[in-house]
Amino acid sequence: MERNFCQRVAETRVGNRINRHMNEEEFEQLKRRTQKLEEEVSTLRAANDTLRGDWHRAVVESAIDFAIIVLNSHGMVRDWNHGAERILGWTAGEMIGRLADVFFTPEDKLGQRLQTEMRLASTEGRAENERWHLKKDGSRFWASGQMMPLINPDGFHDGYVKILRDRTQEHLAGQELQAAVSAQQRYRDVLASTEVGFCVLELIFDDKGIAIDYRFIEANAAFEQQTGLKEAAGRTAIELIPELELYWVRTYADVALSRQPVRFEHHSEAMGRWFDVYAFAVDEPKHHRVALLFNDLTARRETEEALRQSEARFRTALEIETVGALYFDMDGKITDANAGFLRMSGYTREDLEHETLTWQDLTPPEWLEDSVKAFDDLRARGQTVPYEKEYLRKDGSRWWGLFAAKLLPGNVGFEFVLDITDRKKAQEALQESNVSLERRVEERTADRDRMWRLSTDIMLVADFEAKILAVNPAWTSQLGWSQEELLQKDFLALVHPDDLEPTLAEVHKLSEGQTTLRFENRYRQNDGGYRWVSWTAVPDEQFIHAVGRDVQAEKDAEEALRATEDALRQSQKMEAVGQLTGGIAHDFNNLLAGISGSLELINIRLPQRRFEDVERYAAAALGATKRAAALTHRLLAFSRRQTLDPKPTDVNRLIEGLEDLVGRTVGPQVDIEVMATADSWPILVDPNQLENAILNLCINARDAMPEGGRITIDTSNRTFDKRGARQRGMDPGDYVCVSVSDTGTGMAEDVLSKVFEPFFTTKPMGMGTGLGLSMIYGFIRQSGGQVRMDSIPGNGTTAELLLPRHLGEQDNTPAKAQPADAPRAGAGETVLVVDDEPMVRMLVVEVLEDLGYAALEAEDGASGLEILQSDKRIDLLVSDVGLPGGMNGRQMADAARQTRKNLKVLFITGYAEKAAVGNGDLEPGMHVMTKPFAIEALATRIKQLIVDS
Numbered sequence: 001m002e003r004n005f006c007q008r009v010a011e012t013r014v015g016n017r018i019n020r021h022m023n024e025e026e027f028e029q030l031k032r033r034t035q036k037l038e039e040e041v042s043t044l045r046a047a048n049d050t051l052r053g054d055w056h057r058a059v060v061e062s063a064i065d066f067a068i069i070v071l072n073s074h075g076m077v078r079d080w081n082h083g084a085e086r087i088l089g090w091t092a093g094e095m096i097g098r099l100a101d102v103f104f105t106p107e108d109k110l111g112q113r114l115q116t117e118m119r120l121a122s123t124e125g126r127a128e129n130e131r132w133h134l135k136k137d138g139s140r141f142w143a144s145g146q147m148m149p150l151i152n153p154d155g156f157h158d159g160y161v162k163i164l165r166d167r168t169q170e171h172l173a174g175q176e177l178q179a180a181v182s183a184q185q186r187y188r189d190v191l192a193s194t195e196v197g198f199c200v201l202e203l204i205f206d207d208k209g210i211a212i213d214y215r216f217i218e219a220n221a222a223f224e225q226q227t228g229l230k231e232a233a234g235r236t237a238i239e240l241i242p243e244l245e246l247y248w249v250r251t252y253a254d255v256a257l258s259r260q261p262v263r264f265e266h267h268s269e270a271m272g273r274w275f276d277v278y279a280f281a282v283d284e285p286k287h288h289r290v291a292l293l294f295n296d297l298t299a300r301r302e303t304e305e306a307l308r309q310s311e312a313r314f315r316t317a318l319e320i321e322t323v324g325a326l327y328f329d330m331d332g333k334i335t336d337a338n339a340g341f342l343r344m345s346g347y348t349r350e351d352l353e354h355e356t357l358t359w360q361d362l363t364p365p366e367w368l369e370d371s372v373k374a375f376d377d378l379r380a381r382g383q384t385v386p387y388e389k390e391y392l393r394k395d396g397s398r399w400w401g402l403f404a405a406k407l408l409p410g411n412v413g414f415e416f417v418l419d420i421t422d423r424k425k426a427q428e429a430l431q432e433s434n435v436s437l438e439r440r441v442e443e444r445t446a447d448r449d450r451m452w453r454l455s456t457d458i459m460l461v462a463d464f465e466a467k468i469l470a471v472n473p474a475w476t477s478q479l480g481w482s483q484e485e486l487l488q489k490d491f492l493a494l495v496h497p498d499d500l501e502p503t504l505a506e507v508h509k510l511s512e513g514q515t516t517l518r519f520e521n522r523y524r525q526n527d528g529g530y531r532w533v534s535w536t537a538v539p540d541e542q543f544i545h546a547v548g549r550d551v552q553a554e555k556d557a558e559e560a561l562r563a564t565e566d567a568l569r570q571s572q573k574m575e576a577v578g579q580l581t582g583g584i585a586h587d588f589n590n591l592l593a594g595i596s597g598s599l600e601l602i603n604i605r606l607p608q609r610r611f612e613d614v615e616r617y618a619a620a621a622l623g624a625t626k627r628a629a630a631l632t633h634r635l636l637a638f639s640r641r642q643t644l645d646p647k648p649t650d651v652n653r654l655i656e657g658l659e660d661l662v663g664r665t666v667g668p669q670v671d672i673e674v675m676a677t678a679d680s681w682p683i684l685v686d687p688n689q690l691e692n693a694i695l696n697l698c699i700n701a702r703d704a705m706p707e708g709g710r711i712t713i714d715t716s717n718r719t720f721d722k723r724g725a726r727q728r729g730m731d732p733g734d735y736v737c738v739s740v741s742d743t744g745t746g747m748a749e750d751v752l753s754k755v756f757e758p759f760f761t762t763k764p765m766g767m768g769t770g771l772g773l774s775m776i777y778g779f780i781r782q783s784g785g786q787v788r789m790d791s792i793p794g795n796g797t798t799a800e801l802l803l804p805r806h807l808g809e810q811d812n813t814p815a816k817a818q819p820a821d822a823p824r825a826g827a828g829e830t831v832l833v834v835d836d837e838p839m840v841r842m843l844v845v846e847v848l849e850d851l852g853y854a855a856l857e858a859e860d861g862a863s864g865l866e867i868l869q870s871d872k873r874i875d876l877l878v879s880d881v882g883l884p885g886g887m888n889g890r891q892m893a894d895a896a897r898q899t900r901k902n903l904k905v906l907f908i909t910g911y912a913e914k915a916a917v918g919n920g921d922l923e924p925g926m927h928v929m930t931k932p933f934a935i936e937a938l939a940t941r942i943k944q945l946i947v948d949s
Contacts, residue, residue: 201215219233457547533551651803672698674712713739736803738801741798
């Protein structure tokens with residue numbers, strides 16, 4: 001684009017000048033030559049570009065008008081095309097392996113032009129070549145071309161390529177025309193050597209002839225740097241800068257219509273820049289085109305503004321009355337001073353203007369010698385070190401000043417002066433008070449000695465190796481140790497063994513310079529007992545200085561308070577048991593009435609052969625049984641002693657499967673919204689218990705919205721550092737958060753603080769047991785997580801379940817298995833059933849036999865282990881956890897696995913201590929089902945375990 005612009009300049013402006021010295025035919029001949037030059041440059045650049053293709057060899061050899069020469073990194077010829085042979089005269093065989101400066105002129109060899117071109121090509125990517133070169137016959141020709149670096153496919157520098165064209169005739173013709181086109185060349189050089197932005201734009205007018213926009217026709221490389229606009233050619237200003245001010249459109253329209261150039265500086269708010277613009281009309285008037293030469297002045301303007309502000313700040317600084325400033329020449333004459341110095345010295349500005357005042361006039365005789373040395377130092381080093389001296393005021397009085405001087409350009413001295421008279425007076429007063437201060441120090445030292453002797457707190461000085469260097473008499477009165485027994489001894493030998501490790505850590509902190517504010521440990525008394533001591537200690541470079549207060553009485557009081565609190569908690573627990581007895585008995589009586597009544601009606605209807613109602617009565621009994629099981633699970637969760645079956649669980653998939661059940665449970669008046677994070681981490685949790693927890697929270701949310709509303713179930717990944725985890729009462733790490741939010745009535749702060757307490761409920765009598773949230777709390781805590789609940793009256797409630805992230809593999813099996821038909825047993829498959837309840841054992845054995853399994857029975861752990869240690873085939877052990885006879889189900893299973901390594905175990909339990917199943921951790925091949933359970937589910941679980949084995 002720069003060449004197009006230069007060509008138009010040559011045709012429009014410079015052409016006018018040439019017409020004064022040439023006729024029209026000569027001018028047309030000049031134009032044709034110029035055009036030919038541009039075409040040859042384009043051809044040269046095209047040849048250069050084709051070198052980059054895989055087929056460049058054919059192109060290189062066919063370009064006989066171009067000498068294409070490949071050099072290595074040292075300037076030796078590696079390749080020499082036919083064009084080089086034709087133009088330079090040497091064959092490829094003659095040149096390959098020779099230094100390329102053979103075809104450079106002697107003067108270029110002397111100036112190491114070849115090396116210069118290689119350096120420019122390496123650093124700038126391209127080295128232009130317009131100069132005389134030598135042919136083989138010794139003649140000279142004018143060559144035009146460039147040298148570029150070669151980059152191999154691996155991205156490393158691999159030599160250079162030099163492309164030349166014999167332009168002797170054009171060069172000679174150009175010399176003839178140089179005078180005529182000098183203006184054009186100068187203009188082109190300016191554009192090439194500066195970062196001046198250039199563009200040509202075309203005004204756009206509406207139907208009424210009003211300029212409304214302009215389109216960029218072309219722009220040089222500096223245009224983007226100056227404006228920040230990319231790929232502007234062909235696009236309109238409003239398209240590039242939607243909020244561009246109309247000032248620019250109107251200004252350029254005036255230039256296009258009047259054909260009068262204009263130079264101006266203006267700021268564009270839309271672009272955030274200042275510009276210096278020279279605009280002039282180009283091409284025919286009907287095109288309404290304007291060329292711009294411009295510079296981004298933003299940095300200069302900002303610099304000017306910064307300089308202005310700096311000068312303003314400096315002037316403001318010089319106006320500070322507490323700081324004197326003065327200028328002086330090298331003869332010592334004071335040429336200017338600020339108001340602060342004039343005030344300090346007692347002179348006026350009129351004195352400076354009408355009198356010859358020097359720094360010598362301000363200096364007392366006894367200070368002249370030092371001042372002359374400082375002045376000489378200023379001349380030699382350009383500045384002086386700050387120093388103090390006395391000055392003379394106009395009235396002859398003296399004042400102290402702290403000054404520093406600097407030599408400015410033009411041999412002008414500048415000096416800052418601070419009036420330190422008051423400080424000097426204070427120093428004199430300080431010196432006068434030193435005697436009394438020393439006396440006070442002696443008195444305070446005596447006071448500290450008395451405190452050391454009389455204090456009831458024990459004090460010591462020790463080194464960082466714990467060696468005692470000094471102790472006060474309180475060691476004897478408080479702990480019974482004399483000074484002689486302690487000095488040079490190790491104080492760690494007196495520390496209680498249980499407190500030794502934290503004491504060593506605290507000593508290490510002191511050795512690093514940290515201060516101990518309150519550290520407690522137990523020290524041994526002379527009689528062998530121990531007393532609690534609270535220490536405050538500070539270190540210096542060599543020693544530890546510590547003061548210890550006897551806090552044994554406080555510790556005894558804390559222990560008494562703890563015992564009282566334990567008694568109170570036991571009392572509250574007994575009260576809770578009382579509530580539990582009445583409430584649960586009431587609920588179970590209702591459930592048992594439903595079960596027994598349904599069974600009695602079945603017994604009555606069967607003899608009557610009224611079978612149509614039997615299924616309904618059986619369903620009622622089964623429903624009451626499930627409600628009783630759910631109540632039992634709540635009680636176990638509340639006590640944190642239910643047996644969990646944790647599995648790697650995808651919480652999003654679990655909620656997806658639960659969404660329909662939640663919708664049916666809360667009813668159509670409540671909208672359900674699930675917002676699950678796409679990449680939720682897996683968790684290790686009992687999926688059935690988690691479903692129950694989420695369903696309970698949704699039911700509570702529904703009850704809090706009697707007029708309907710929205711429930712939002714959300715999942716997210718959370719990471720808590722030590723501080724965040726400590727605030728929530730859990731370990732730091734990654735957690736998955738399941739939150740249930742509602743738009744209900746919310747809860748007040750006093751109600752919110754009690755929601756996890758057992759039996760606490762805000763529902764009417766008979767509508768809730770008060771165990772729902774406590775059950776959720778117990779389950780989540782037993783799973784290693786935490787529960788949080790936030791609520792604002794009138795704005796709803798949000799419950800958050802935080803469960804630890806599981807880093808193992810994820811279980812992709814469905815959370816529940818509800819087969820329609822129980823699978824049948826294979827031939828010879830045998831199951832050992834161990835349960836102390838005959839009814840349960842009978843039911844399980846009967847079901848197994850109906851399904852084709854061979855069943856063995858045992859009523860306690862000892863008899864079960866005897867069967868397991870025999871040679872009978874046993875594919876699966878089904879056992880209760882709590883068994884009589886001193887051996888529980890887990891212990892029996894562990895003992896059996898000593899001989900049956902791969903024995904599959906299914907624990908069936910209604911209640912089990914954590915210790916009975918290994919503190920909640922089941923070994924591989926061990927599984928748990930909670931009573932009561934569906935017959936189909938039991939059969940499916942048994943078959944699955946046997947098949948897996």
